[in-house]
Amino acid sequence: MARQTGGHRDSTPALPVQRHGREETSEERADRMWADLLQELRVAQTGVQILFGFLLIAVFQPAFTDLSDTDRTLYVTAVVLGAASTGALIGPVCLHRVVAGRRIKPQAVALASRMAKTGLAMLAATTTVTLLLLLRVALADTLAAWLTAALAAWLITVWLALPAWARHHYAPRK
Template identity: 45%
Template sequence: MDVLPNQEDAMTVTEEPTRRTDPPGRAPAAPASPAVPLDDEPPETPRERVNRRWNETLQETRVAQTGVQILFGFLLSVAFTPLFRDLDVFDRVVYTITVVLGASATGALIAPVSIHRFLSGQRMKDDLIRAAGRLMVCGMVLLSLTICGTLLLILRVVVPGLLAESLVGGVMLWFALCWYALPLWLRRRSARRTGERRRP
């Protein structure tokens, strides 16, 4: 005679409460990471920092090189135009100085590439970055003077009187504010904020 199992035992099912927080077909959500302040940068190794600074220098050099090459090419073509023969002595002197400034700016802004090629593999990237930074500052000064000289040549033909010199002086002041005064002010303000944070 077969013995039937107890009806209660047969009907007993162990159930564990299941909790589904994600919709089916999706991977479970990753745990939220703690918020990182925007001012804090991720830590870098010395090698990563050097490579980052060098890449930033290359990007800045490309932008400046494009501007100075276009401007220098324009200046070289001016001497072969018929209008160049009608320039007076002062305009010819301004043109000569502007061409020399443009050539000097081109040399200063392309110099980091040449230095990198000669020092490649010598483990001197720190020295290279410092030299490239100084050359870029020098090249930017020369480039601003070249732009102002070119503008003076053009405006003396278009605008009569002292208005051309006044406009060029305003442009030079604008360059000084945008290219030099503003970065120095931002750098000083950042240093002041850093000093305030370090105070107990």
């Protein structure tokens, strides 16, 4: 459903006002959700910056020349995913700067939330590929693959399955 905002048609619906728990307007909710998102991004950005920094300097190490073609492919994949993760996790800050003062914070929060979710998914992929690369260098390929699969399962559990379960389990009953 399109609505009129500041002279522009907007097809993005405003965030609904929550009628249970907090009593807040759509704008107050957007302000709170934006502050929450920024706190979450601070944690994720630190992790992605450390991981991406490690990946950027790895290419300049003498042992890098000894990597197999498969390991070089893993390295390039990890670097590209790391760059994409960084972009997605910093993107909400850029979005906020561009749209600040336009009275579209609820829509900006929704877009920034999507960027953050995408960035976290890419960070999980970056972490997984980086671990596989490191473990392939340190261990036998089969063991490296099993340990990496275990980590990937762990990340899926704590970053996706557990939050989805909590959202469903603790959602208010209508």
